[in-house]
Amino acid sequence: MSPTPDLSVRVAGVALDSPIVAAAGTSGHGAELGAYLDLSKIGAVTVKSLSADPWPGNPAPRxxxxxxxxxxxxxxxxxxxxxxREEELPELAASGAKVxxxxxGKTVADFARAAELLCGLGPEVIALEVNISCPNTEDRARMFAQSPTATAEAIDACAAAGLPRWAKLTPAVASIVEIAAAARDAGAAAVTLTNTALGLAIDLEHRRPMLGGVGGGLSGPALHSIAVRSVFECFQAMPELPIVGVGGVTTGEDAIEMMMAGASCVGVGTATLARPRAIAAITRQLVRWCDHHGVSRVAELTGVAHG
Ligand SMILES: Cc1cc2nc3c(=O)[nH]c(=O)nc-3n(C[C@H](O)[C@H](O)[C@H](O)COP(=O)(O)O)c2cc1C
Incomplete structure (x- = not known):
């Protein structure tokens, strides 16, 4: 018997059994979340962003x-x-997860190299998310996704992987529609909206910034309405461009709001860090909401807020 409601969705031709996916960076590089959830039952696992070469990250506290x-x-x-590929992917693939x-990268050439190293992956890898919300050292450390030109160059550079490219954008821009359009025109099959917003906290006792990287990325409920607005604006401007909605999703209702704004599927990040089984709880709440509201196919919700 098929479950009620039908949770299957498609993102630019890629089929997912559930609309709720693990967002990048919040469930490790491999199968770590498998200790808490059956990874074959969630929409997909987005692994933490990888560069072509190993990278140590920022100083603590992080x-x-x-x-x-x-x-x-x-x-x-x-x-x-x-x-x-050697140490993390095999276990993740064996879990039955869609990956x-x-x-x-720090330069367009870095993106190209990372994409080339990803050639020939197995069918469990369904998409390449291109995290262009990172500093471009060839552009005074402005993020790639803060420039339509750099966005296009990075997306184009990733074609070599032979996977559908999903562009992960920053909300820290004047027009996210302009950047999403640049990504689409360069070959992105979908956009992931959004990465973290830019924030900073001060440690009052030490009278210094709290984090070793000085500023940081703001995630969680405080980001939610910013992400919903980004999704809404991009769907309104380009309804044909699929969107992965990410930002502060903590409940099934938050996920439904993202979908109504225009998302085809929804990423969960910070909620998983607080509660490793959050994706399962959010999925249950989404199912309950659909049951109560007579929604038989969750995919029907995408973009309904646009009338
Ligand atoms: C600790 C942490 C690490 C993250 N690492 C990545 C990353 O490697 N790549 C990426 O594209 N986004 C990364 N993100 C951003 C998340 O994927 C997500 O876009 C953002 O946190 C908003 O969603 P949330 O409010 O559900 O966390 C990270 C977020 C957090 C909190």
């Missing part, structure tokens, strides 16, 4: 709670693509 969420300056620490692999 995370701090703030009102309405948290700040992180992990700084994209990671083992590099080759070691990830979204995420890459980052």
């Amino acid at each position: 995370v701090t709670p703030v009102r309405g969420g948290m700040l992180n300056s992990v700084g994209l620490q990671g083992p590099g693509v080759a070691r990830w 979204i692999v995420s890459v980052w």
Whole structure:
């Protein structure tokens, strides 16, 4: 018997059994979340962004709670693509998870190299999320996703992986629609909205910034309405461009709001750090909401807020 409601969704032709996916950076590089959840039952696992080479990340402290969420300056620490393929991917694939692999770079050439190293992955890897919300050292450390040109160059550079490219954008821009359009025109099949907002916290006793990276990325409930607005604006401007909605999703209702704004599926990050089984709870709440509201196919909710 098929479950009620039908939770299957499609993101640019990629089929997911559930609309709730693990967001990048909040469930490790591999199968770590499998200790708490059956990874074959969630939409997909987005792995923490990988660079072509190993990268040590930022100095500690790297995370701090703030009102309405948290700040992180992990700084994209990671083992590099080759070691990830060898040491992390096999266990993740064996878990039955659908995998979204995420890459980052400091230059366009870095993105190209990371993408080349990802050629020939198995069918469990369904998409390449291109995290362009990171500093571009060839552009005075402005983020790639703060420039339409750099966005296009990074997305184009990742074509070599031979996977559908999903562009992960920052909300710290004047027009997220302009950046999403640049990503789409360069070949992105979908956009992931959004990465963290920019924040900073001061340690009053030491009279210094709280985090080793000085500033950090704000995530959690405080980010939610910013992300919903980004999703809404992009869907309104480009309804044909699929959106992965991410930002402060903590309940099934938050996920439904993202979908109504225009998301085809929804990422959960900070909620998982607080409660490792959050994705299962959010999925149950979403099912209950659909049951109560007579929604038989969750995919029907995408974009309904646009009338
Ligand atoms: C500790 C931490 C690490 C993260 N690392 C990454 C990363 O490696 N790549 C990426 O694209 N986003 C990363 N993110 C951003 C999340 O994927 C997500 O876009 C953001 O946190 C907003 O969603 P949330 O409020 O549900 O956490 C990270 C977030 C946190 C909190």
